[in-house]
Amino acid sequence: MLPDINVYKILEIIGTIAFASSGAMVAVKRRLDYLGIVVLGVTTAVGGGMCRDILIGQTPPGMFLDPTNTIIAFWTVNCMFLTIRMKWSQLLHLQGETYDNIMNFLDAVGLGLFTATGVNMAISAGFGNNGFLCAFLGVITGVGGGILRDILSGQTPVVLRKHIYACASIAGAVSYLLFMQAADHNLSMFLSSSIVVMIRLLARKYDWNLPGAQ
Amino acid sequence: MLPDINVYKILEIIGTIAFASSGAMVAVKRRLDYLGIVVLGVTTAVGGGMCRDILIGQTPPGMFLDPTNTIIAFWTVNCMFLTIRMKWSQLLHLQGETYDNIMNFLDAVGLGLFTATGVNMAISAGFGNNGFLCAFLGVITGVGGGILRDILSGQTPVVLRKHIYACASIAGAVSYLLFMQAADHNLSMFLSSSIVVMIRLLARKYDWNLPGAQ
Amino acid sequence: MLPDINVYKILEIIGTIAFASSGAMVAVKRRLDYLGIVVLGVTTAVGGGMCRDILIGQTPPGMFLDPTNTIIAFWTVNCMFLTIRMKWSQLLHLQGETYDNIMNFLDAVGLGLFTATGVNMAISAGFGNNGFLCAFLGVITGVGGGILRDILSGQTPVVLRKHIYACASIAGAVSYLLFMQAADHNLSMFLSSSIVVMIRLLARKYDWNLPGAQ
Numbered sequence: 001m002l003p004d005i006n007v008y009k010i011l012e013i014i015g016t017i018a019f020a021s022s023g024a025m026v027a028v029k030r031r032l033d034y035l036g037i038v039v040l041g042v043t044t045a046v047g048g049g050m051c052r053d054i055l056i057g058q059t060p061p062g063m064f065l066d067p068t069n070t071i072i073a074f075w076t077v078n079c080m081f082l083t084i085r086m087k088w089s090q091l092l093h094l095q096g097e098t099y100d101n102i103m104n105f106l107d108a109v110g111l112g113l114f115t116a117t118g119v120n121m122a123i124s125a126g127f128g129n130n131g132f133l134c135a136f137l138g139v140i141t142g143v144g145g146g147i148l149r150d151i152l153s154g155q156t157p158v159v160l161r162k163h164i165y166a167c168a169s170i171a172g173a174v175s176y177l178l179f180m181q182a183a184d185h186n187l188s189m190f191l192s193s194s195i196v197v198m199i200r201l202l203a204r205k206y207d208w209n210l211p212g213a214q
Numbered sequence: 215m216l217p218d219i220n221v222y223k224i225l226e227i228i229g230t231i232a233f234a235s236s237g238a239m240v241a242v243k244r245r246l247d248y249l250g251i252v253v254l255g256v257t258t259a260v261g262g263g264m265c266r267d268i269l270i271g272q273t274p275p276g277m278f279l280d281p282t283n284t285i286i287a288f289w290t291v292n293c294m295f296l297t298i299r300m301k302w303s304q305l306l307h308l309q310g311e312t313y314d315n316i317m318n319f320l321d322a323v324g325l326g327l328f329t330a331t332g333v334n335m336a337i338s339a340g341f342g343n344n345g346f347l348c349a350f351l352g353v354i355t356g357v358g359g360g361i362l363r364d365i366l367s368g369q370t371p372v373v374l375r376k377h378i379y380a381c382a383s384i385a386g387a388v389s390y391l392l393f394m395q396a397a398d399h400n401l402s403m404f405l406s407s408s409i410v411v412m413i414r415l416l417a418r419k420y421d422w423n424l425p426g427a428q
Numbered sequence: 429m430l431p432d433i434n435v436y437k438i439l440e441i442i443g444t445i446a447f448a449s450s451g452a453m454v455a456v457k458r459r460l461d462y463l464g465i466v467v468l469g470v471t472t473a474v475g476g477g478m479c480r481d482i483l484i485g486q487t488p489p490g491m492f493l494d495p496t497n498t499i500i501a502f503w504t505v506n507c508m509f510l511t512i513r514m515k516w517s518q519l520l521h522l523q524g525e526t527y528d529n530i531m532n533f534l535d536a537v538g539l540g541l542f543t544a545t546g547v548n549m550a551i552s553a554g555f556g557n558n559g560f561l562c563a564f565l566g567v568i569t570g571v572g573g574g575i576l577r578d579i580l581s582g583q584t585p586v587v588l589r590k591h592i593y594a595c596a597s598i599a600g601a602v603s604y605l606l607f608m609q610a611a612d613h614n615l616s617m618f619l620s621s622s623i624v625v626m627i628r629l630l631a632r633k634y635d636w637n638l639p640g641a642q
Contacts, residue, residue, distance in 0.1 A: 032374050032375055033375060034424040035378070035380050035381055054482060057487030057488070059269060060271070085425075127488065130492060132498075153370055154582065160460050161461060166463050210462040212456075244584060247638035250589055273484055278561040278564065368582065
């Protein structure tokens with residue numbers, strides 16, 4: 001038996017939490033204030049979906065019409081803020097490599113589900129016969145938030161530099177489109193997200209990187 | 215008696231001038247050429263409204279359909295350019311702290327009025343029942359230009375770092391929405407803008423900053 | 429005799445190739461990986477048109493509906509990648525100043541044609557009576573890709589800093605609008621593009637720069 005759609009809702013929430021945390025961590029490292037941390041965290045979590053919605057002309061973007069994810073991201077960032085400020089993470093021994101591994105796994109789950117959700121929304125919006133557009137919208141949903149986070153915090157987007165991050169998203173988007181030819185929505189989402197998670201975990205474990213030109 | 219709506223038009227022009235000047239000053243400090251100064255100045259003044267219009271799907275953005283503010287920003291930047299190039303500011307003794315204080319006050323007025331205008335436009339566009347969206351559109355109208363200015367000039371947006379700038383805008387947007395429950399447009403705009411100006415002046419005077427996480 | 433419209437199609441392809449190459453070169457210099465090179469190259473080539481389409485509400489942007497230019501940009505970047513990786517450019521003696529001169533010329537052609545195309549699309553979309561909007565959309569089509577490239581790679585956009593690049597585009601857009609009063613589309617495109625190319629070549633040869641404020 002495949003998981004029910006509500007399981008995906010829960011997984012998407014997990015992805016939102018992971019993305020919001022990663023944005024908040026970048027803001028903390030750049031010594032931004034409370035509001036900067038909130039903005040970067042929330043942007044990382046919902047920015048990809050916002051880019052997708054603007055590109056297909058669904059305005060105002062979904063993050064305003066159904067702000068569930070926006071609210072989840074907001075509270076996630078606040079918990080992160082408190083945790084770091086109160087130094088609770090030391091009490092929980094959630095530090096260094098353990099913490100990195102947990103975050104990396106959640107982030108991979110988020111990337112996979114956001115990518116599949118993005119492709120799915122593009123199909124729902126009636127662009128199903130334009131595979132290139134659907135795949136692109138899936139990828140931008142997955143990586144757009146991270147790109148906005150990096151632009152706002154003044155660094156070259158990580159997705160352009162490291163660890164086949166966008167590549168995993170591209171693989172997920174394309175495989176979702178392929179699976180949809182033969183399987184239903186649930187199965188496609190499960191399989192394509194699994195592919196993304198697997199690529200990301202392997203890329204981290206074996207330190208895969210794309211070649212540069214020199 | 216509350217001021218007539220034409221007073222707000224004048225105040226909005228003052229805000230536009232202040233925003234355009236701040237953009238031009240950043241460009242001058244980064245040693246950009248004449249065109250860079252014009253682009254940064256105009257973007258700072260009208261960029262927030264452009265972001266708002268794209269988010270609610272009012273395309274082309276108002277800055278093109280009614281370019282009054284765009285033109286005012288353009289001539290402001292040209293005056294700044296001439297003033298600095300001709301060193302007239304030294305003749306007028308408009309330097310250092312006096313200049314900073316004047317600019318900070320004008321900028322606060324602009325922030326307050328732009329924020330309230332943004333909320334007002336969101337209500338006019340029919341999003342009055344979505345308070346979160348209205349408040350966000352108000353804030354993006356107020357701070358969006360400054361964020362674009364900082365992204366274009368390659369620095370982490372100041373609003374994420376300093377002096378409760380975005381906070382003042384958020385307070386203004388939320389209070390505008392609250393005042394609108396009980397009062398008319400003019401009174402709400404007056405009160406909410408005053409709140410923004412007051413917060414900004416106090417924040418500067420007493421060097422208020424939001425806490426960071428560490 | 430003026431060239432047929434198909435000649436312009438070919439020239440636009442040349443412009444796309446030049447823009448994609450310039451984006452790829454920036455990515456190579458910043459040591460981005462293969463995907464970063466592809467993203468920067470393609471963004472530089474089609475990003476200006478994407479900005480224009482979002483601003484006038486033509487969503488999804490043309491780069492997805494008719495991906496010819498996107499595909500050309502993609503293959504251009506791949507050829508660049510191979511050429512640099514295999515060090516073929518040394519075999520062809522396409523290095524240093526010769527290479528720079530060729531790229532600069534192609535880039536000028538691209539800038540001229542993209543600018544005129546942008547103005548033309550704005551007129552087709554029904555904004556012909558708003559000269560300011562048409563000119564702006566032409567300029568953003570011409571320089572928008574380069575601005576996105578520079579924001580993504582974390583530097584102050586070159587167009588704000590150097591060699592009357594945006595100025596040439598502005599001159600092209602305005603002259604296209606003027607020529608359209610008296611001549612047909614083909615002649616206007618030919619003349620305005622020639623003006624852009626001429627300004628760019630002269631600016632490079634005589635090292636023209638706009639004055640700064642100091």
